[in-house]
Amino acid sequence: MRLLRCYGVRSSARRQSAHSVTDQQLVRRLEIEADTLEEVLPTARDVEAAAARISDWLITTPVLESEVLNQRAGCRVLVKAESLQHSGSFKIRGALNRLLSLSHDERRAGVVAYSSGNHAQGVALAAKWLGVRATIVMPKDAPQIKLSNTRAFGAEVVLYDRYRDDRERIAADIAQQQGAALVPAFDHPEIIAGQGTVGLELAQFARRRRLPLDCLFVPCGGGGLVSGVGLSIKAAYPDCRICAVEPEAYNDTAISLAAGSRQIIAGYPQTICDALMTPTPGAITFALNRTLLATALAVTDAQAIHAMAFAARHLKVVLEPSGAVGLAAALAGAAADCDCVGVILSGANVDLDRYIAVLNDYPDP
Secondary structure (H helix, E strand, O other), rough: OOOOOOOEEEOOOOOOOOOOOHHHHEEEEHHHHHHHOOOOOOOHHHHHHHHHHHHOOOOOOOOOOOOHHHHHHHHHEEEEEHHHHHHHHHHHHHHHHHHHHHHHHHHHHHHHOOOOOHHHHHHHHHHHHHHOOOOOOOOOOOOOOHHHHHHHOOEEEEEEOOOOHHHHHHHHHHHHHHHEEOOOOOOOOOHHHOOOOOHHHHHHHHOOOOOOOOOOOHHOOOHHHHHHHHHHHHHHHOOEEEEEEEEEHOHHHHHHHHHHHOOOOOOOOOOOOOOOOOOOHHHHHHHHHHEEEEEEEEOOOOHHHHHHHHHHHHOOOOOOHHHHHHHHHOOOOOOOOOOOEEEEOOOOOOOHHHHHHHHHHOOOO
């Protein structure tokens, strides 16, 4: 099955600053990481340990079904509504697992993170719960709801230009100055294990009902969610096909899988899926995903927007564009040859004016 394709418009060349990074520097960074990957890859047992650590703090999000969706997809679809989680996305899981794993002295020194918005809110909320000082590096063009919520949870926000600046360097400099611990958005074993608890809950739901799970569609940016979920789902359903779903302009996981090594999307193309604008997979996440994933699919911005409207009409759930890409793949027919599939709705943090515009554009999705 081939999804529709409509490539985004690439931005003009980025200006340089004290915290800028060129594509050539990024290539060299990937080469170094590939040669010196020392982190121990997380396992399904790490996901189970994370669940024991964080479950009392979090919502076991519901699994939804819709006759209309089943008809459109051509099979039974189990929809894991992680958009209903604390902070409006799955990101709180990895953030909380990371913070709970820090020592007392590390927590006292504070934490630093960089994020387009959902990880920012997850870290800010986890830090608030634990009484930890948090500084978050965020793009200045992040959706207002993500900026506002991050500040409302008590974090200090440092803004950067996503087309010009190197957010990782900015965050590393702040962490060094403050003596704080870094909380990466996706490329860390404790983050991946925390995100994997989404899949653990879905697998438990399906097994209690003795349902097969032939395929799973998971939104993918840096790969933290899909790699963690892949670990937990494969432990329960070894034959389940794990499918990463990316915005078409940022199909870095797809091209990396095809090349057999991590590739880079150059030039920062535009997409409505702001939470998935990651130009290259993580070192740890790709090491996992190259064995866990069956494939990586791409959906257009139009398909993501349509899926948002469909979710509002038929599932009664609010989604942001990035959170809807897995549903978009199912609606496009990617699951038609399956009996029962899973879809993860990963986030709901969308500005009200954009959401209203989507509903107006698709009054009968």
